[in-house]
Amino acid sequence: xxxxxxxxxxxxxxxxxxxxxxxxxxxKRGESLFLFGPSGCGKTTFLKIVAxxxxxxxxxxxxxxxxxxxxxxxxxxxxWLTVKENLLxxxxxxxxxxxxxxxxxxxxxxxxFPRQLSGxxxxxVNLARAILSRPDLLILDEPFxxxxxxxxxxxxxxILRIKRRCKxxxxxxxxxxxxxxxxxxxxxxxxxxxARILTVLEVxxxxxxxxxxxxxxxxxx
Amino acid sequence: MKRYLFGIVVGIxxxxxxxxxxxxxxxxPSPMAVLGSLNKIITSREFYGALASTILKGLFSTLLxxxxxTSIGMLMGxxxxxxxxxxxxxxxxQSVPVxxxxxxxxxxxxxxxxxxxxxxxxxxxxxxxxxxxxxVLNVDTQLLEMARVYGVExxxxxxxxxxxSLLPFMLASLxxxxxxxxxxxxxxxxxxxxxxxxxxxxxxxxxxxxxxxFALTLIGVVLAVSFERTGEGFFERVLRRWKLS
Ligand SMILES: Nc1ncnc2c1ncn2[C@@H]1O[C@H](COP(=O)(O)OP(=O)(O)OP(=O)(O)O)[C@@H](O)[C@H]1O
Ligand SMILES: [Mg+2]
Numbered sequence: 001x002x003x004x005x006x007x008x009x010x011x012x013x014x015x016x017x018x019x020x021x022x023x024x025x026x027x028k029r030g031e032s033l034f035l036f037g038p039s040g041c042g043k044t045t046f047l048k049i050v051a052x053x054x055x056x057x058x059x060x061x062x063x064x065x066x067x068x069x070x071x072x073x074x075x076x077x078x079x080w081l082t083v084k085e086n087l088l089x090x091x092x093x094x095x096x097x098x099x100x101x102x103x104x105x106x107x108x109x110x111x112x113f114p115r116q117l118s119g120x121x122x123x124x125v126n127l128a129r130a131i132l133s134r135p136d137l138l139i140l141d142e143p144f145x146x147x148x149x150x151x152x153x154x155x156x157x158x159i160l161r162i163k164r165r166c167k168x169x170x171x172x173x174x175x176x177x178x179x180x181x182x183x184x185x186x187x188x189x190x191x192x193x194x195a196r197i198l199t200v201l202e203v204x205x206x207x208x209x210x211x212x213x214x215x216x217x218x219x220x221x
Numbered sequence: 222m223k224r225y226l227f228g229i230v231v232g233i234x235x236x237x238x239x240x241x242x243x244x245x246x247x248x249x250p251s252p253m254a255v256l257g258s259l260n261k262i263i264t265s266r267e268f269y270g271a272l273a274s275t276i277l278k279g280l281f282s283t284l285l286x287x288x289x290x291t292s293i294g295m296l297m298g299x300x301x302x303x304x305x306x307x308x309x310x311x312x313x314x315q316s317v318p319v320x321x322x323x324x325x326x327x328x329x330x331x332x333x334x335x336x337x338x339x340x341x342x343x344x345x346x347x348x349x350x351x352x353x354x355x356x357v358l359n360v361d362t363q364l365l366e367m368a369r370v371y372g373v374e375x376x377x378x379x380x381x382x383x384x385x386s387l388l389p390f391m392l393a394s395l396x397x398x399x400x401x402x403x404x405x406x407x408x409x410x411x412x413x414x415x416x417x418x419x420x421x422x423x424x425x426x427x428x429x430x431x432x433x434x435f436a437l438t439l440i441g442v443v444l445a446v447s448f449e450r451t452g453e454g455f456f457e458r459v460l461r462r463w464k465l466s
Contacts, residue, residue, distance in 0.1 A: 078364060079385075080385045081381065
C-alpha cells in the first residue's frame with residue numbers, strides 16, 4: 001500500500017539542543033500510527049515538521065497527503081470568536097461547518113465563546129476544526145491529555161469513528177500507554193530526548209499492547 | 222461619591238485659608254474671586270467660540286494621533302525591518318520637547334489652529350505608537366501557527382487575529398490620548414494659537430489676572446475629566462462586548 005508519509009533519517013535540533021536523532025518511519029494510507037514517548041522528547045516538534053510548520057531540519061520527509069488536519073495539544077481557539085466563527089475562520093463553508101458541528105457533537109454550542117466551554121468541549125472544537133476540510137491525514141498532538149477519563153474515552157471513540165468516516169490516516173503522539181493502545185494500529189516507541197526509535201509495536205489486542213507499553217515505559221523513560 | 226465631595230469641600234476650605242494667609246490676588250486668589258471670574262467668563266459670548274475651538278482642535282488631534290499612531294505601530298509590529306528603521310525616530314519624537322517644534326510651526330503657519338494641532342499630535346503620538354507596537358508583539362503566536370497550518374489568507378488573519386487582540390490596546394490608546402490631549406492643547410494654544418481656552422489664558426496672563434487664569438484652568442480640568450469619563454464608560458461597554466474584561 002502507498003505511504004501517506006515517509007520519513008528518512010530525520011534530525012532536528014534547536015541551537016545546540018538535539019531533539020530528534022535519526023527517525024525513520026512510514027505511515028500507510030488508512031493506518032493509525034502513534035508515537036509513544038516521554039514528555040519533552042520532541043513529539044510536538046516531529047508533528048510540526050510533518051505539518052510543514054518547521055522547515056529547517058535534516059533528513060527526508062516525503063508527504064503524499066493532500067490536506068492535513070492538526071489537532072493541537074491545547075485547543076488554540078480564537079477567544080473573541082464563537083465556535084461557529086472559529087470554524088468558519090479556517091474553512092468558509094456554512095454547510096460543511098454545520099455538518100462538522102454535528103459530527104463533533106457540538107450542537108447547541110455554535111454561538112458559545114471558547115471561555116464558556118469546558119476543556120472537553122474546547123477539544124471537540126479543536127477536532128472539528130481539524131476535519132473541516134476533509135483532510136486525508138489527521139495529526140493528533142496529545143489531544144486528550146488535559147481531559148478527565150470519561151470525556152477522554154468518548155472523544156477517542158469519536159475520533160476513530162471520524163477517521164473511518166473520512167477515510168483519513170491518523171498520526172498521533174502521546175505519553176499515555178492507554179491512549180496509544182486504543183488509538184493506534186501501530187505504535188512507535190521513542191526514547192528520552194533526543195528522540196530515537198526504541199521499538200515498533202503492532203497492536204492487535206489493545207489491553208495486551210497497553211501492558212507492553214507500560215513495561216517499556218517503566219524500563220526506559 | 223460622598224467622600225469625593227468631602228474631599229472637594231476640604232480642598233476649597235484649605236485653599237480659602239491659604240489665600241487669606243498669602244493675602245495677594247496675584248499669587249493665590251480666593252475661591253470667591255475665581256468664582257466671580259468664572260461667572261464673567263461663562264456669561265461672555267467670546268467664551269463659547271473659544272471653547273468650541275479648543276474642543277474641535279482636541280478632537281481633531283485625537284483623531285490624528287489615533288489613526289497615525291495605530292497605523293505606524295501596526296506596521297512596525299508586522300514588519301521587523303520597518304521597526305528597526307523607525308524605532309530611533311520614535312525615541313527621538315519622544316524626547317524632543319514641545320517648544321522645539323514651536324519655532325518650526327510658527328515659521329510654517331504663524332499662529333492659528335494648525336500649530337496647536339501639530340504640536341499636540343507630535344507630543345502624543347509616541348505613546349500610541351509604542352502601545353500599538355507592543356500590542357502587535359503580544360499577538361498569540363500559537364493562534365498564528367494554527368492559521369498557518371490551515372492556510373488561512375493573510376487578510377483574514379489580520380482581521381480576526383491581529384485586530385481582535387489589538388482592540389484592547391487601541392482602546393487604551395484612545396483613553397490615554399483623551400486623557401492628555403486637553404492639557405496639551407491648552408499649552409500649545411497658549412504658545413501659538415489664535416483662538417481657544419489656551420489663548421484666553423495667555424491674555425489673562427498678560428493682564429496679570431490670576432483669578433481668570435484659575436477659572437480658565439478649572440474649565441480645562443472639567444473638559445478633560447468629562448471627556449475621560451464619557452470615554453471610560455464607552456470603553457468598558459466595548460470591552461465587555463468583546464468578552465475580554
Ligand atoms: N522553538 C523552540 N526553541 C527551542 N527549544 C524548543 C523549541 N520548541 C521546543 N523546544 C525544546 O525541544 C524539546 C522538545 O520539545 P517538544 O515540544 O517537541 O516535546 P514534546 O515531546 O512535545 O513534549 P511534551 O510532552 O511536553 O508535549 C523540549 O526540551 C523543548 O524545550
Ligand atoms: Mg508536545
